[in-house]
Amino acid sequence: MFQDFEVRTRPGDGIPRLAALRAGMAAAGLDGFLVPRADRFQGEYVAPCDDRLAWLTGFTGSAGFAAVLADRASVFVDGRYRVQVKAQVALSVYTPVDWPEVKLADWLRESLPEGGRVGFDPWLHTIEEVAALRKGLHGSGVELIGTGNLVDAIWTDRPKPPAGAxxxxxxxxxxxxxxxxxxxxxxxxxxxxxxxxxxxxxxxxxxxxxxxxxxxxxxxxxxxxxxxxxxxxxxxxxxxxxxxxxxxxxxxxxxxxxxxxxxxxxxxxxxxxxxxxxxxxxxxxxxxxxxxxxxxxxxxxPTILPKACKTASEIAATRAAHLRDGAAMVRFLSWLDAEAPKGGLTEIDVVRRLEGFRRDTNALRDISFDTICGAGPNGAIVHYRVSEETNRPVRPGEVLLVDSGGQYEDGTTDITRTIAVGDVPQEAREAFTQVLQGVIAIHRARFPKGVAGAHLDALARAPLWAAGRDFDHGTGHGVGVYLSVHEGPQRISRVSTLALEPGMILSNEPGYYREGAFGIRIENLIVVTEAPALPGGDAHRAQLGFETLTWVPIDRRMVVAERLSPAERDWLDAYHAEVLARIGPLVEGAVRDWLEAACAPL
Missing domain, CATH: 3.40.350.10 (Creatinase/prolidase N-terminal domain)
Incomplete structure (x- = not known):
């Protein structure tokens, strides 16, 4: 398999490593040292030899950093990781900090009121980050010092750099x-x-x-x-x-x-x-x-925007990859519906079987990220990775969240489906329906050229906001073509000011997470297209919209149908009709029968 289930870090390992780092800080005449998740390439995903934050602290999330002082150490994480970090670090020595609500400069000012020398590796922090931190520290007496990497100096069994084909x-x-x-x-x-x-x-x-x-x-x-x-x-x-x-x-x-x-x-x-x-x-x-x-x-x-705006060939290839992946997902969901209610599956069983269906395409090069398969309360951990220690049974009466994707030569896929295993709580169905309404709002959006992701983000949140709910991640990220599943600079996010342009591929994935109970997320990939003019519209005002790339049923059993407007019901029924038309010819027998039932109108 591409995915493994090994326990990669343990909280207790961070305690002696923190002590060793502090000894190195003292020897270097430093009062603090910064340990980012990033490597010198500033990618979200890093090679094992560059996974310094996980090695030092135990935290394996794809974003965050540690700030270590002589008398305190904190791990800064955003809303995606606030449940995860508490399980992965030794809370006796590391304090999780809500970031970006708490700024690093403010934390350093408070923690070093008399000033101090804080070291950082200049290869692991961007020009923008360092400038912002120096500005935030101006007048505090806290000095930033570029140094060698103190973590590397104590990491005696550090893996070798990658050298793949x-x-x-x-x-x-x-x-x-x-x-x-x-x-x-x-x-x-x-x-x-x-x-x-x-x-x-x-x-x-x-x-x-x-x-x-x-x-x-x-x-x-x-x-x-x-x-x-x-x-x-x-x-x-x-x-x-x-x-x-x-x-x-x-x-x-x-x-x-x-x-x-x-x-x-x-x-x-x-x-x-x-x-x-x-x-x-x-x-x-x-x-x-x-x-x-x-x-x-x-x-x-100079490569960022041209890469983000896909060519016609890239989009055509990606469509083909999504149909192939969609058929694999349909086979998986049909299998899951038959097996999960029996109560004998675990999260690892589900992950293994899903990868098997993708491998059966004979086109899979890799998975596009470690599959997130969260049963019941594990679904509330936004980027949950199942391990041999956390593996949980998939129990009837609970919600199962599966976020996964494949790397094919012709495209990168990313899809989340939240599935009812038997009769699930009404609260979960209500939340699912609100999330679905947000998904539909993004799919149906038309907007003038020049509109940015921040302008659209609220469309996905409005149904949740109306119920006093929200989620702590962006609505959508960019996606590459046989490249990174998280690609910038395009995003649908309240902080994204970049205007969306034709050819940009994005995810559409609002969610809702009830810690200790369940997680809800629905995700399709979409591509920005030019929208046809509408009768009575401004002829001079060009508009854009989204083409759907992902064609996989959304679990109708989770939908509280009476909560949907007629337009939302029509969209869901039309989407399922198109799923059946596109994926139906690619499956047969019992899987085809399952697909027809899953795509029936509400």
Whole structure:
């Protein structure tokens, strides 16, 4: 299997490791040290050798950080992880802190009222993060000190860096060659009067060069940094031995491959100005260029928006991947409906069987993240990962939340379904119906060009708000094409100010979580499209909408039908009719019979 169920961290392990870190801080003359989740590439998912936060504290969430002082240590987490962190860290030595409600600068000011020296690894914090923290600490007497990494110094059994195989991503699926992409991105540099851009985001580099890899579990990327020059040439920094003849031929002569340790020399030899994205480039790069006297322009990574706006070929490929994945999901849900009410399944059984259905497609390259399978109260842990210790029976009378996805060469999928196992509590059905209303509102949305994700986010929350409820994650994240399942910069979130553009793929996944009882989430993937003009509308005001990519039944047994408006009922019935039309030809026998029943009108 791709997924394992090992217990990766234990709270008690963090106690001696914290003591060792504090000894290192004292030796370095520091009063504090910051330990982020991020690696130098600033990806959400990190290689085992870079999972410093989990190693030190036990917390395995995909976002957060630790701040360690001589007399206190805190793990800062957002709303997705406030249940999880309490189970994973030793609460005798680590205090969870609600972030971003509590700002790190404010916490440091309060914790070090007389000032102090706080160390950080400049390779693991972005330019933007460091600038914001320094601004927040101004006048406090607390000083930020760039240092070597003190966690690495005490991590004696640290795994080796990844060095997986590199594969060529077909131009036919990408819709554009690497040379075409390099030319367009270089033209953006020329327009801005910049000589080069330092690229630090692996998914952007993989997109630019039409390559993929296996350096990060669940994310088909090659970890690398690169320099894009204004003439379209690229310096790609890869460990020796990772190039073969096929890859060299694919990249061509304008992509020059060099060892990572030569990057500093290459940077200091650049003419200016050089583009750095302050939201993703490590502070260490800004320090290197400043020391060499090279001018820097703070500007968005030139690959981000072109990557987010998918080509027609990428969208067509993704549609095919979702139909294949949808058929696997339907086979899984049919099996689950037959087996779960018997009371003999566990969460691990469900995860194994779901991966098996995806493997049966003979096209699965990996899962797109560790499957979240939460039975009963475990469903309220937003990013729950079942292990051999937490494995829970799937009991009749409870709600089961399954969030999963597949990595196929032609697309990345991500789908959540919340399933009734027998008769479930009315409160869960009411919450499910409110979440469904939010899903429908996003699917049906039409909006003018220029509207951002923050403007749409409230549509998904309004039914929950009306009931005094909410959820502590964004409504939707961007998704790549055989790339990262969480892709920026597009989002449907109250903090996203980026205007949505045609071709952007997003998730639509409102939820509701009752700690200790159940979790509800419904998730489809959608793609931004141009909407046809409406009679009587403003002819000069172009509008956008969403095309549905995910075609899998939504559990009608969880719906309180009388709570839906006629328009919402019509949408759900039309969606299920389309699921049957698209997926029906791909399944047969008892599975087809199950699908017909699951897609019946309300």
């Amino acid at each position: 590199i594969e060529v991503f077909p131009d036919a699926l990408a819709g554009r060659s690497g040379a075409e992409k390099r030319k367009d991105c270089a033209a953006a540099l020329a327009k801005a009067g910049q000589a080069a851009a330092v690229l630090t985001l692996p998914d952007g580099i993989n997109w630019l060069l039409n390559i993929r890899g296996r350096d990060i579990p669940r994310n088909p990327v090659v970890q690398a940094m690169a320099i894009l020059h204004v003439d379209g040439g690229v310096d790609l920094f890869l460990a020796p031995g990772r190039m073969d003849a096929d890859l060299a031929a694919h990249l061509g002569a304008e992509v020059r491959v060099a060892a990572p340790e030569t990057m500093e020399t290459a940077l200091t030899g650049l003419g200016g100005p050089v583009r750095l994205d302050p939201a993703s480039a490590p502070q260490a790069l800004a320090d290197l260029l400043a020391a060499a006297g090279i001018g820097v322009s703070h500007d968005r990574d």
